[in-house]
Amino acid sequence: MHPGAFPPDHPAVVMATSGRSVSYGELDAAANRYSRLFHDRGLRPGDHVALVVENAIAFLELAWGAHYAGLLYTAVSTRLTPEEVAYVVVDCEAGALVVSARYTETAAALDGLVPAAVERLSVGGAIPGWPAVEDAAAGFDATPLPGERVAGRDMPYSSGITGRPKGIKPRELVAPLDDAPIIVTPILRDMLGVGADSVYLTPAPLYHAAPLRFSMAVHQLGGTVVVMERFTPESALDVLRDRGVTHTQMVPTMFVRLLRLPAEVRAAADVSSLRVVIHAGAPCPVDVKRQIIDWWGPIVHEYYASTEACGLTWVTSEQWLAHPGTVGKAAIGVPHVLGDDGTELGPGEIGTIHFSDGPPFEYHNDPAKTAEAHDARGWATCGDIGRIDEDGFLYLTDRKSFTIISGGVNVYPQEAEDVLISDPAVLDAAVFGIPHADLGEQVHAVVQLVSPVGPGEHQDAERTRLLALCRSRLADVKCPRSLDFRAELPRHDTGKLYKRLLVDEYRARLEA
Incomplete structure (x- = not known):
């Protein structure tokens, strides 16, 4: 189950904007060359390579090359600072590091942060002092x-929203290449019908676990992967139409941006080729998902999982319409x-979500965090709250770390965020707690509008309207007391909100 097992002329990867493509034969040849290069540089099965590469064909060629060589491969977010990249490279004990020429400044900074023993290679252009991986593999x-x-x-490494990212250590590498499915391959084959005639659109960065795993799983099933260089709602609709996309995976923020397009643009969009739309990555407001199903039909599937992959739930459109807001029933664990x-709660009661009977996991080089993520029974949690x-x-309620305690009452900000995002004028929203002398914390909102309004009466009126909207839909204690625009x-x-950055900013400002 790898690219070399499929017709060599069949398209394997197509870039959405440039149109550049490679066939299965070309992808297999590149992966073989890269696997030989890694082996020549002394890397052996179980060793590690790190990739800092934007969405590009080379990303998947390198990932498959590492896969062919029996290596562990970590895709590092291109949005990290050099110090953050270096932390991941050192923590995962990478023997080789490949950095795109687009991030030459990051590479230069890494020279002083990453051990000299780490093999340095550039891709997609020249980086001073870093051999080009394409040239090195050509021979x-x-x-x-x-x-x-x-x-x-x-x-993969967790996104590090509430602290340093954590490496999720995989199980022992023992499976022969021809018999080893990517973790999500059975789901794509058995539940979603992905095969050689499928065209899968990945609009999110490949450095995130789900886009990379799903794309490589499609390659294990002989389908075509269309990679967006960068997501915009207008270009996404163009790609769905022009490439005959049958399957795609998105996150709720992408849904919101698509729904905020003018009505005439949405009405004219051709999404007739779509068979399956998957979403995950963040909770989806009920109103948003209902609108997407109304537009695209009951082809929307949702799953809830984590980078740790200790459990997974799944829900179809039909199930969701009967249980609005659910992330589904257990499929794994x-x-x-x-x-x-630590007491198990009954139906409808809100608490911390754990999974039992799922795949085991541990954090790389961090037994303390591994222990913290498990209770005495061995049940695993990623810190999400639900019922x-x-x-x-x-049903998801929020992350435990984002719970607001206002006047001794637990407030889960996702509820107010869902109300705000349901408003047609709102493009994005974050709700969190800020220090308050009497209540301990006060519920505060920050909103991004579709059409920004400047300071003055119009902004004041919009603030008043949105705060009133929350009060009309939620109990008073759950509603923001203040609201800013950004x-x-x-x-x-990947759709996850870096709420901690906002929390830290407001706390520093108010406590100064």
């Missing part, structure tokens, strides 16, 4: 490494909702 045969090959694995004392209804459907919120390309 190697485009044939498989000799002997029995063990499949590599990705080793068994979910439990626990109180602060399970009487039919066994799971041109853009600090949201990760």
Whole structure:
């Protein structure tokens, strides 16, 4: 199950904007050359390579090259600072580091932060002092490494929203290359019908676990992966139409941006080729998802999982319409909702979500964090808050770290965020607690509008309207007491909000 097993002329990767493409034969040849290059540089199965590369064909060629060589490969966010990149490279014990020429300044800074023993290679252009990986690989045969090959694995890092990113250590590499599915391959094949005639659009950065895993899984099934260089709602609709996309995975913020397009643009959009739309990465407001289903039909699937992959829930459109807001029933592992004392709670009660009977995981080089993520029974948690209804459907409430305690009452900001984002004038919203002398914390909102308004009466009127909207839909204690406007919120390309940046900023300002 790898690119070399499929017709060599069939398109494997197509870049959405440039139109550049490679066939399965070309992808397999490049991966073989890169696997031989890594082997020549002394890397052996179980060793590690780190990639700092934008969405490009070379990204998938390198990932498959590492996979062919039996290596662990970590895709590093291109948005990290050099210090943050160096932390990941050193922590994962990478023997080789490949950096895109687009990030030459980052590479220059890394020279003083990463051990000299780490093999440095550039891709997509020249970086002073860094050999080009394309040139280095050109002299190697485009044939498989000799002997029995063990499949590599990705080793993702958590997004680091509330602290340093954590490496998710994969299980032992023992599976032969021909028999080792990417972790999500069975889901794409058995639940979503992905095959050789499928065209899968990945609009998110490949350095995130889900886009990379799903794209490589499509390659294990013989389909075509269309990679967007950068997501915009207008270009996404163009790609869906022009490339005949059958499957795609998005995050809720992408849905919101698509729904904020003018009505005539949405009405004219051709999405007839779509068979399946998957979404995950962040909670989706009920109103937003209902509108997407109304527009695209009951082809929307949602899953809830984490980079740790300790459990997974799944919900179809039909199930979701019968249980609005749910993230589904268990597909991997068994979910439990626990109180602060570790007691399992009953249907409808809100607590911390744990999974039992799921795949084991541990954090690389951090046994303390591994222990912290498990209770005495071995049930694992990623810190999310939620509830399970009487039919066994799971609902997310928020992350535990974002819970606001106002006047002794727990407030889950996702509820107010969902109300604000449901308003047609709002493009994005964040709700969090700020220090308050009497209440401890006060509920505060920051909003990004579709059409920004400047300071003055219009902004004051919009603030008053949005605060009133919250009060009309939620209990008073859950509603923001104050609201600011911003041109853009600090949201990760994968859809996750860097709320901690806002919290820290406001606390520093108010406590100064």
